[in-house]
Amino acid sequence: MNPTDRPRRLRADGVRSLVSETSLSASDLIAPVFVDATTDERVPIPSMPGHERVPVSEAVARVEEILDTGVESVVVFGIPESKDSDGSRAYAEDGVVQRAIRDISAETDAYVIADTCFCEYTDHGHCGVLAPDARAGEGLTVDNDPTLDLLAKTAISQADAGADMIAPSSMTDGMVGAIREGLDSAGHEDIPIMSYAVKYESAFYGPFRDAADGAPSFGDRRHYQMDPANRREALREARLDVEQGADALMVKPALPYLDIVREVRDSFEHPVAAYNVSGEYAMLHAASEKGWLDLEATALESLVSIKRAGADLILTYFAESVAERL
Template sequence: MTHPLVRHRRLRRTSALRSMVRETLLTPSDFIYPVYVVHGENKVEEISSMPGVFRYTLDRLEAEIRDIAAHGIPSIMLFGIPDHKDEHGTSAYDANGIVQQATRLIKRWAPELVVMADTCLCQFTDHGHCGVVHQHPRTGEAEVDNDPSLELLVRTAVSQAEAGADVIAPSNMMDGFVGAIRAGLDEAGHADIPILSYSVKYASAYYGPFREAANSAPQYGDRKAYQMDPANIREALREADTDVAEGADMLMVKPALAYLDVVRALKENFDLPLVAYNVSGEYAMVKAAAANGWVDERKIVLETLLGMKRAGADLIITYHAKDAARWLKEERF
């Protein structure tokens, strides 16, 4: 009998050997944790479709921020739900808006925590779209008007930077949004503030729970005319290439789980830091399956996040961040 000369199992025999030759490492420093803030007092509201994720009023936010930092998570993505909405999303660029107020407080409580401000209008407009809506001159249908939207997004980004945001993260998918925001930040004296562009944001069904969390569902129509078609990957490369040319400092793929091929494609074609967004629907599916005893939540979450890192993500925005950070500290995955 001929025995195999090459035995791959030799390096899998013990936990120590597996750890020594592990190719991809997942650590808490890889994570960005989404945080939702709302107006009011003494409220910690759990989001029904996202167990374990909450909306915080500012007077209840400090404990959460300190807990995030204590887990070794270096950054948050900040989302705000305003108490006033209108057709132009004016609360988004109000100097005393909910995101701006929260940012100032967070930088006081935890100055080392990197605050990334989501820069969009959908939470702030009464129609729920990511820009200014007008009637198309030929069809008469309502559509998002790209260029006037850029002006409001620039005002939002500058307002967030002036409040102390460390990173501006525009998620609106308007053409030219990175270039417009870069120019606006530079003109306002914020040339040192980086832009994390939601470069490749698909029109995805995985966003459902987020729209409950942020109260941002469109009141009519959908976002397919400005977010990307899930069938396309060459278009993703064009989007990212444009954002790089316009001055983006980091790129993002959203969602992550069904688009790991896109994550890999961007990693192979661009040398900027790459972020994968493990979105609300992905989180909700795991939580629902775990609650029913169908999967081991800890193992599923760590394997999923490791897969995103292996595909090429340098950083991962994830609602699992605190749990995953704790599990990673308890034992090597």
């Protein structure tokens, strides 16, 4: 007996695009920009082909290159000229991110998001100030509450510099509330917060730590980033950030956590972002260099899958190349 229900009827050229359920556009993408205060020239990032650290003097030119592809939003990461135990260059008025944001905001139409964290700025590479770890009986851990004050101070300095959005990524308990209170008290009530609400302690971050010079000098980040085994905890983290005033919720990484992207999408009405992280980017490039995968096709398919899972926004190192194809 011949089938009467034939899904293939809607897969023919012409109708296929009309019934496509998921769309991806350049305006969905956020491109990262690495600004390095220690260099006067662009420095390629070996583990992230096609990406560079750029000096502050090149920040505007770098963003203009991104805008030319159709991408409208950038997130700015900084490599400071010096580091200390408190990460004080993160909130310095003349810090690398603050200087870059002033220039980018003044000279381009980009929507500028500031990454708000300390791992690039502390001499120990952890995401806050340290204190003895009482639970372990020895060693050090990030001291949560003192870090909140510095996160708020950093966010205010970034907003003062012209950032359009603040994106705290430290997974510090109470970070959204502290930053919201700080921004409001400084007259920045209209600056939204895109919280890295669900950030896992992932093995996929390696190339980024090379790019941003933010690898921890000891231990790891399991005491403040989430266990990859946990799903329910993700909703708890997102709910806490919503209650504290988050305007958008980020899940990081993206591809190994598409189920979490969907859970957050289904549970909250807020915009959901997903971070297609450096390891996801690097492994597709590596497979492509071996001739095992088509880079353009797999990059596009990856981003469509993230969008299909429920992400409204995607922070990705593929932003420019995919946007040009779109």
